[in-house]
Every structure is written in structure tokens, then in C-alpha cells.
Amino acid sequence: MAAxxxxxxxxxxxxxxxxxxxxxxxxxxxxxxxxxxxxELAARIRTTLERWPWLVCEAPAAAPAAARHAxxxxxxxxxxxxxxxxxxxxxxxxxxxxxxxxxxxxxxxVARALYTALFAILKEQGFVNVYxxxxxPNAASVAVHEALGFRxxxxxxxxxxxxxxxxxVGWWELTINSRDGAPRAxxxxxxxxxxxxxxxxxxxxxxxxxxxx
Numbered sequence: 001m002a003a004x005x006x007x008x009x010x011x012x013x014x015x016x017x018x019x020x021x022x023x024x025x026x027x028x029x030x031x032x033x034x035x036x037x038x039x040e041l042a043a044r045i046r047t048t049l050e051r052w053p054w055l056v057c058e059a060p061a062a063a064p065a066a067a068r069h070a071x072x073x074x075x076x077x078x079x080x081x082x083x084x085x086x087x088x089x090x091x092x093x094x095x096x097x098x099x100x101x102x103x104x105x106x107x108x109x110v111a112r113a114l115y116t117a118l119f120a121i122l123k124e125q126g127f128v129n130v131y132x133x134x135x136x137p138n139a140a141s142v143a144v145h146e147a148l149g150f151r152x153x154x155x156x157x158x159x160x161x162x163x164x165x166x167x168x169v170g171w172w173e174l175t176i177n178s179r180d181g182a183p184r185a186x187x188x189x190x191x192x193x194x195x196x197x198x199x200x201x202x203x204x205x206x207x208x209x210x211x212x213x
Contacts, residue, residue: 003059003213005202013042015076053121054081077105080114093128109210117205123176124197126186130174150174
């Protein structure tokens with residue numbers, strides 16, 4: 001059975017934790033200092049899905065065992081989600097995107113597949129600007145984002161202290177809907193999740209998955 005893309009559920013929290021916890025403990029990619037618990041990640045997924053998409057790439061249990069979800073015969077190979085950029089109302093049409101891929105599933109098109117689907121859904125919802133913050137240096141993440149159309153626009157110098165030193169964060173931007181005139185009203189994620197556009201977005205992303213996914 002091939003890998004597939006789908007909307008996340010809180011039940012995916014253990015699989016998400018298996019990918020995210022080592023990133024928090026061992027790298028400055030995330031500025032969290034302690035990995036959130038599985039229960040906390042389940043709550044984050046639940047809250048995100050009230051407004052924005054959270055997607056997972058799932059493969060059968062034959063895929064990397066380290067990512068296996070304890071509650072089902074499957075594997076979370078990666079995940080991507082969107083969230084608020086700023087809280088004030090004029091920022092509502094802006095989102096920040098994040099993506100994480102299991103180390104054994106990299107270079108198999110998982111990041112491109114997840115982001116392609118995520119951005120198509122965000123566009124359908126009416127969002128206009130997507131931002132991504134990348135702790136520098138991170139050539140692989142920069143390459144993924146720029147391949148999908150992101151362009152750099154600033155660097156926050158020495159903004160985060162983790163693992164014994166200060167880190168820069170670069171910011172990239174992508175426009176997915178026109179900025180000509182007033183934006184249209186945003187559609188909450190639950191209102192598009194079961195629609196044809198959502199299904200097309202997932203299919204378009206899944207078509208980019210390589211043989212290793």
C-alpha cells in the first residue's frame with residue numbers, strides 16, 4: 001500500500017511526537033526547550049483544526065518503525081500545519097506554516113507533497129500570505145521552501161538562545177492569493193475539510209510522493 005495524505009486527528013499525536021520530540025531535544029530547529037507531551041500535541045492538533053489545516057503523510061507499518069503510531073498499523077512519515085501569524089485582526093489573512101519529516105522518510109517527496117496540499121487548502125480558505133521561519137543555517141529546509149516558491153525577506157539576528165548559543169532565524173514568504181483589493185472572507189477549515197477542493201489538494205500532494213514514501 002502506498003503512502004497517503006490526510007487530515008490529522010488528535011489520535012495522530014503519538015506519531016507526531018515521535019518525529020517532533022527529537023527535533024526539540026537535539027536541535028535548534030524548534031525553539032521549544034522541552035518536548036511537549038503526547039497529550040499536549042493532541043490538544044494542539046485539535047485546536048489547530050478548528051481554523052487551519054494540519055495534514056499527515058501516512059504509510060503502512062512496513063515504513064520506518066521508529067515513527068510507528070502505537071494505536072494503529074500505520075506510520076506517520078511527516079506532518080505539516082498552518083497557524084496564526086499575528087493575533088490582531090488585520091493579520092487574519094496571514095498564516096505561518098511548519099513541516100516536519102521523519103529522518104528515514106526524507107528525500108522521498110514527503111515535504112513537497114505535504115506543503116503542496118497544505119497551500120492548496122489554505123488558498124481555498126482564502127488566506128493570502130504564508131510565512132515560514134527557519135533557524136539558520138538549514139540548507140535543506142531553505143531548499144524545500146524556495147523550491148515551492150518562497151522568497152526570503154529578512155533575518156532576525158541572534159533571536160533565540162538554545163543548546164548553548166544564540167541562533168538566527170530567517171523568514172520566507174509565499175503569496176497564494178491576490179493582494180489586489182480587499183480579501184474575501186475566510187472559510188474555517190472544518191467547512192472545507194469534506195469538500196471536493198480538499199480532496200483534490202490531497203490528491204495533488206500525494207501524486208508528488210516518491211517511491212521511498
